[in-house]
Each structure stands twice: as structure tokens, then as C-alpha cells.
Amino acid sequence: MSERQVQELVQALHAGRIDRRGFLRRAAVLGISAPAAMWFLRGAPGAAAQDATPASNFDWKQESGKTIYPILVEHPYTDAMEPFFSEFEDLTGITLKYEKLPETQFREKLLLALSTGAGTYDVFMTGYIDDFRYVGGGWIEPLDGYVADPALTNPDWDFGDFYESLIEVNRWNGELAKGVGEGNLWALPVNEEGYALFYRKDIFEQEGIEVPKSYDDLLKVAEQLHGKEYDGQKVSGFVARGDRTWPSMTTGYGTIFWSWGAEVMDPEAWKSTVNSEAGVAATDYWGKLMKFAPEGVSGFTWYEAMQAFMSGTVAMFIDADHMAGSFEDPAQSKVVGKVGYSLPPEGPGGIHTNIWIWSLGLASAAKEKNAAWLFMQWATSKKILADSAVKNNINPTRKSVATDPTVLEYMSSWGDYPKVYQELIETYSRVMVPALPEFAQLGDVWAKSVQEVVLGQKDAKTAMDEAAAEMDKVLATIQH
Numbered sequence: 001m002s003e004r005q006v007q008e009l010v011q012a013l014h015a016g017r018i019d020r021r022g023f024l025r026r027a028a029v030l031g032i033s034a035p036a037a038m039w040f041l042r043g044a045p046g047a048a049a050q051d052a053t054p055a056s057n058f059d060w061k062q063e064s065g066k067t068i069y070p071i072l073v074e075h076p077y078t079d080a081m082e083p084f085f086s087e088f089e090d091l092t093g094i095t096l097k098y099e100k101l102p103e104t105q106f107r108e109k110l111l112l113a114l115s116t117g118a119g120t121y122d123v124f125m126t127g128y129i130d131d132f133r134y135v136g137g138g139w140i141e142p143l144d145g146y147v148a149d150p151a152l153t154n155p156d157w158d159f160g161d162f163y164e165s166l167i168e169v170n171r172w173n174g175e176l177a178k179g180v181g182e183g184n185l186w187a188l189p190v191n192e193e194g195y196a197l198f199y200r201k202d203i204f205e206q207e208g209i210e211v212p213k214s215y216d217d218l219l220k221v222a223e224q225l226h227g228k229e230y231d232g233q234k235v236s237g238f239v240a241r242g243d244r245t246w247p248s249m250t251t252g253y254g255t256i257f258w259s260w261g262a263e264v265m266d267p268e269a270w271k272s273t274v275n276s277e278a279g280v281a282a283t284d285y286w287g288k289l290m291k292f293a294p295e296g297v298s299g300f301t302w303y304e305a306m307q308a309f310m311s312g313t314v315a316m317f318i319d320a321d322h323m324a325g326s327f328e329d330p331a332q333s334k335v336v337g338k339v340g341y342s343l344p345p346e347g348p349g350g351i352h353t354n355i356w357i358w359s360l361g362l363a364s365a366a367k368e369k370n371a372a373w374l375f376m377q378w379a380t381s382k383k384i385l386a387d388s389a390v391k392n393n394i395n396p397t398r399k400s401v402a403t404d405p406t407v408l409e410y411m412s413s414w415g416d417y418p419k420v421y422q423e424l425i426e427t428y429s430r431v432m433v434p435a436l437p438e439f440a441q442l443g444d445v446w447a448k449s450v451q452e453v454v455l456g457q458k459d460a461k462t463a464m465d466e467a468a469a470e471m472d473k474v475l476a477t478i479q480h
Helices: 004-015 020-029 034-043 075-093 103-116 128-137 144-148 163-171 201-207 215-225 246-250 252-259 277-292 303-309 322-328 369-379 384-387 405-412 418-426 437-456 462-477
Strands: 070-073 097-101 122-126 188-193 195-200 317-319 337-344 356-362
Touching: 034 070, 070 075, 070 103, 075 188, 075 369, 075 384, 097 103, 103 122, 103 128, 122 128, 122 369, 128 356, 128 437, 163 188, 163 418, 188 322, 195 201, 195 252, 195 322, 195 418, 201 215, 201 337, 215 277, 215 317, 246 252, 246 437, 252 277, 277 437, 277 462, 303 317, 303 322, 317 322, 322 337, 322 418, 337 418, 356 369, 384 405, 437 462
Parallel strands: 070 097, 070 122
Antiparallel strands: 122 356, 188 356, 195 317, 195 337
16 A cells, blocks of 8 residues: 555545545555544545535536437447446436447448538547548537536536647647647547557566567567467467558557658658658568468458457557457456556657547537537546446546546556556657548558568568559649
8 A cells, every 4th residue: 555545545535536435445455444544534525425426516407308319439438438328317317319330330320420411410439530531521519619618518527637648639720631739629538549569478477588678579579489389379479450451550560660760641742651761661570570470460450459369379469558458358358467568669760659549529510519518528527437447448538537546456457557558648659640531541552552561462662662652642632
């Protein structure tokens, strides 16, 4: 038990994130004696209150009787939030009629609804790459006015508690190929992913291997472990996404590409630069590394890659850090307690990973904007993000939730994970892709060429030259 942990627990009580019963339960976990815990309770202002909701004069009932229509992705965030939706309806008197769809179907249905301007949905899950398109179409509402309106925003909501870097992801001034972090706020962050190195710490300990700090070391370890047998299973040295779609470019491969100092395009020349010297070198390295991946890796999305690692048949993996929640779930994983979490290695250009944020956006054509804003505000509140975090909605997008004692307790057996994901948020993970509505099209072209290198069909220089030429054709169609 540390003094800091006690202070954070008392702060959580003061802020209303836990009630008396929760305080006593967590105090016991920290080793605080019952008499000492009761002393803290007696000395805590307002601690006698049983209600976990902070006192406020804010009118949550101002849109009572209204109905709103969110559309959500099938995702750990949504799964974690659903049990609390009835709390929102009780608090506000607003009825939720939501849809939850697989990601591909979700994107298609949402895009059609937004482009028609019919106002089918009031609130939707979104990511910044999608927002580049939605902003250009005038389909998503800027949120700064809502945040600043005291009649619509509860003072306890505390906008300043979000990680600043995650708010910047959702700001864009509309300037093509740049301008991220500037201008209007378009969405509120609910779930973050940076890209970490996962490794089998039990295998590393058995073999006396240090966690790779350079990509040369990573390649050597992948080769050393590939094909060896542990606990009756033959392992591959490495795995990552390998299919020919843009998310494969922005995750494992992208972490290496940007850590080599490469860039997707030159916004001044308006040309692709994936075939720069750094881009070719990074892609050549990727082709070598993926030789130690499981058979069929060129068809792997995040799901197949994650399943391979959880099955215990892979030694190392670079992908979304919040997959830790699945790795440590005994209902679906064979590697519970065996996973190490680390920053990715340092490349010639340093450590750089892209970032992805699932956020909530407000449709410009929404019929009930104020009611929808109340839902967005509630769904991103300290209490709800903390409650959903322990149901696998990680990583927290608020600083207070990341240090909440209950959340830390939930992750307490995950080794360095809490430290790693916060380092990624605070220092290393940023938007690395150009701010273009057409980025998905560019990324798919790029992914096709990278896959050809992985399959041994082309060398890196040829493949990246071809990718750059095809990407330039797409860029030529964009007015700027």
C-alpha cells in the first residue's frame, strides 16, 4: 500500500466515483484496516452520501420525453456500455433506440444515412479517418459550442480531464493533408489504441531473452524462436495484420514505417513518399520480419492476428495495446498471465506509432441534438468511463479514470501494461496519416503493394515505386 494509492482512493470517494461500500471494499484490498477506513469516511466531506453521483444543479431532465437514435460498432466499448444504458434513460427521461452492427456493415449503413441528410441517426461512433470525410460532407456537428454551454453541459463533466493528445486527435481545421489538432472539435474520445509490443514473457524468461529495444534485435528474436515448441505447441516468431486493407498499414507495419522516419506523402508537392529511402527500407524489413509469421498471415485482420497470439502459438505481436483485455481473459485466452507489454522498439527515426480513437460524434442532421449531446456527455463522463473500463473498455480516455483505484486494480496483474499504454498516449502515439477524406483509398493501394513484398512477389523498391505511382493517381483527383 502506498500513500498515493490511499490519496487516490479518497479522491475517488470525494468525486463521487465510488460510494461508501465501494470505498470500504477497495480499502480492504489495499490493506487499510477497517478502523482506519472508517476514520477516512468520517473525515471525508460528503462521505456519508450513499449516492455515487456528485451533487449538481444541472438539469439532466431538460430533454425528458425525447427519443434518440445512436448507431454503434460491435466493439468492447459498446459491450461495456450497454449494461449502463438504462441508467441514462432513468437519469434523463430520454429513450435510447440504438443499433449495434459489425464494423463493415456499420460504416456502410452510417455513410448512406449521413450522405442522404435524412437524420436517421443522432449519435454515432466514429474515428478521425472517417471524420475527414464527414467534415467535408458537412455531416458531423462541431462540438465546441456544446462544451462551452453551461445550460447543456454539466460542470462536473470536466472537459479538461480528457488526455489533451486524444482531444487533439478529434480536432481538425479542414486543411487537406494537415491541420489535425487544430480547429473545431468533432467528436468525444471513448476508447484509445496505440500500438505496443506484446511478447511471451514466459518464453523470454525460459530462453534468457531481453525485450527487444531495436528492430535488429526484434528480427533476431523472431528468427530464434520461430518453429520452437513450448508447452506442446510450436510457435511462430512474430505476428501482425497482413491483409490488403488500410488498417494493416496504420498498425503493426505503420509502427515500423514511421519509426524508420518515413512519411505517406509530401503535402507541399502533393505526392506520395512511401517509396522514399526510409519507406523502402522499412518495407524491406517488414518483408523479412513477416517470414517468421504464421502461415496465411497475408490474410490476417486484427481478429486473426489476435486469435493467433491468444492461442499460444506466437511469440511476439505488434498491434492495438487494448487487446490486453482479451489476452488476460481466461474465457478466451490461453496466455493469461504470460504476456509482457512494452513500447515498440526504436527505429532509425525513433519510436512512432499511429493512434486510433473510437469517439462519439453528433450528426449535423440530428433531429434531437440537445438530447443527443446529453447522451454523449453522459457516455464520456468520469463515472461511466470508469465503470465501463473494468468491463474491458480500455484504454481510458480520461486521466482520472486511468488512475482510478478500481481501474488500476482491474489491470493489476497485467505487468507493465498501465505504464505502457499511458506512455503511448502521452508521448509516442499520434495521428500519422494525412488528413484526407480519401485516405482509406490510398491506404488500400499501399497495402496491396506491401502484401506483395510479404508474399515474396516483389522486392520492396519495386513495390513501393508502384504503390507511390498508384497513390499519386488518387491524389491527382483531389482538389487542393
